[in-house]
Amino acid sequence: MRGRVRFLDTRPLRSSQSFRDLWIGTSASQLGGQIANVAVLAQVWDLTGSPVGTGAIGLATGLPMVLFGLLGGTLADTVDRRAVVRASTVGQLLAAVGLCAQALAGNRNVVLLLALVAMGTTCSALGAPARRAFPVRLLPGDQVAAGLALTNVSFQAAMLAGPALAGLIIARWDFPAAYATQAVAVAVSMLAAVRLPAMRPEGTGAAGGRRRPKRGGWRIVLRRPTLWGSMATDLSATLLAMPIALFPLVNEIRFEGNPQTLGLFLSAVAVGGITAGLLSGTVTRWRRAGLVQLSAAGVWGLALACFGLAGSLWLALGCLAVAGAADTVSVVTRSALVQLETPDAYRGRVSSVEHVIGVAGPELGNFRGGLLASATSASFSLVVGGLSAILAIAAVAATNAPLRAYRTPPAAVKPTAPGVADAAAAAGQVC
Structure with missing residues (x-):
């Protein structure tokens, strides 16, 4: 077993x-x-x-x-x-x-x-x-x-x-x-x-009739330390250490601009993510979701800093595969924590905030990495970005005790009909 x-x-x-x-x-x-x-x-x-x-x-x-x-x-x-x-x-x-x-x-x-x-x-x-x-x-x-x-x-x-x-x-x-x-x-x-x-959503009848929500998703996130801590961890990792915009430059400088090598960079991230997903049975059963996400996000930053220093192709691909695996673990644990910590009545708005951060963070991170690399070098941008991400994640961990202590419920009740209490409503009381 x-x-x-x-x-x-x-x-x-x-x-x-x-x-x-x-x-x-x-x-x-x-x-x-x-x-x-x-x-x-x-x-x-x-x-x-x-x-x-x-x-x-x-x-x-x-x-x-x-x-x-x-x-x-x-x-x-x-x-x-x-x-x-x-x-x-x-x-x-x-x-x-x-x-x-x-x-x-x-x-x-x-x-x-x-x-x-x-x-x-x-x-x-x-x-x-x-x-x-x-x-x-x-x-x-x-x-x-x-x-x-x-x-x-x-x-x-x-x-x-x-x-x-x-x-x-x-x-x-x-x-x-x-x-x-x-x-x-x-x-x-x-x-x-x-x-x-x-x-x-909870609170609506069979014909709807729910009043327009008064509180936006951002206010709800900021009121719950576990939510803002989890999203800040993700934003720190993607905003400060996103590598994809630098792939062509790294490929040109170190690997003679071979287009097949550029494709391998992207594939390595995906292979690492798939491998982590296929071996995720243990991770998804760990209840310390906050610590798991913080640790995985830190590994992401470290792996990309090492990619910035990698001199051989195989070492570079290995670093990217580790980064892809860490990203998968971080995304899965963050998504589960956010869904379980959010009462059902607010889950749509909080999910929209998570979605926007998940889209904007990587795009802005690629832009930041490209600007820094144009002023310095690809290696400098990758190493500084990865180490900065680790420091930012450590700051979130140090200042957010509820996220560090968060445990997912061992077994939440699944609602079977509208109006039945949702699992997340109970999970929202867990720290």
Whole structure:
């Protein structure tokens, strides 16, 4: 039995049909999204031949995520979350069909392409907080972390397989086939959403009728030390030690700019994340989620500082794999802690804050790393960033005793009908 604990905990897939449907739909959507990301990048480059054009993709995705993610949190705490996810998934499907149609029509207008990308991202942002709140309502409290680990493994697998699959599809059938693949994947996700049970926030009746939430997600987070500490830990790691923008420069300086090596950098992070996910059975059963997240975030910073000093390719890839594994452990434990610590009535808004931090932190971290490297060197930026992240995480740990002491509940009660007390309501009293 002890040997089995070390591997991926698949109890959520066996114990909950609804979670299994959600996981299948989310996994399909993630794979389709990775394929579409590569297709959009390639098509924009084909239309513009300019790094400014490809950089505009970041604006078309990042801005809607930030602007509409918080609105999605309010919706998730006001109306049936299943309805929010259904409607937002329909919007994503329409955007995917639109991308396929413009490719079939031979579109040469990059503004139209980016507008469709922004439409899909907007719909995704509106539904993301409600979708994030599902596992804690569908699973017993002691399986929430395991369910999030399963979701993270599917995401890492999509990151690893999606770009390669996109390359094969585009090479053989061109852009329309890639976008059509995404549309099929989103349709699978929509079917899964249709099968989900009603998921009304606590305090709403069968017909809704909830008043507009008066407190925003940020105020709720700041009132709970475990929440702001967990999110500050994540922000410290990503804002101060995000390495992806520096990959091309490191590759050029140390490895002769080989494009295959650049691909290996990205793959190494994903391989580390998948490995950690597959061996996450032990981690998801540890109740000291706060300490686990703090430790994993510290390992992330240390691994990236070592990557900045690595002279050989294998050592560099090993450091990135360790960083990817630490990132997976940190993300899974943070997500479980946030969901379990947040009362259901506020879970949508808090999830939207978590989502915005998860999107903005890495993007700003890449920008910071690039600026510092342009003024100094890639190695200096990576080492200083990694060590700064460790110091910031240590400061959070030193000043936030509730986060250090936090323990997940051994077994929380899963609500079976609207109005039944949610697991997180009880977990919110735990320090």
